[in-house]
Amino acid sequence: MSSLRILLVEDNLPLGKSTAKLIERLGGHQVNITDEPRVIWELCTAGKVDLILMDINLPGAFWEGEEVSGADLSRILKAQPETAHIPIILLTAYAMAEERESFLANSQADEFFTKPISDYTALLTAIKKLSQE
Numbered sequence: 001m002s003s004l005r006i007l008l009v010e011d012n013l014p015l016g017k018s019t020a021k022l023i024e025r026l027g028g029h030q031v032n033i034t035d036e037p038r039v040i041w042e043l044c045t046a047g048k049v050d051l052i053l054m055d056i057n058l059p060g061a062f063w064e065g066e067e068v069s070g071a072d073l074s075r076i077l078k079a080q081p082e083t084a085h086i087p088i089i090l091l092t093a094y095a096m097a098e099e100r101e102s103f104l105a106n107s108q109a110d111e112f113f114t115k116p117i118s119d120y121t122a123l124l125t126a127i128k129k130l131s132q133e
Contacts, residue, residue, distance in 0.1 A: 054070040
């Protein structure tokens, strides 16, 4: 698998940095971190993102004057022709595994993992699978 350009959307910078380092080291991918909706949009529409890891909880994130969650941003990206093809994996510390289907349906994301990520092999397998679809 070739190296992917992964955008990690995370409001907790220390957690984001440790997650990014593990993905880069274990998967050989390039990871950028942001929690700014405008930056997410700019990178995605510029073709600089192959896959998004999206935290659901993004306090203080605003898009077009409205406060948004990661699920909201996922739905926005999936609704736009220029970004709909980008695979999105939701990340959350607040959901139970049985809530997976409702989160995926609500956000239109492609996959769902709970945080902290305990199985990076499973995450990297999901990244590989989604990047080949």
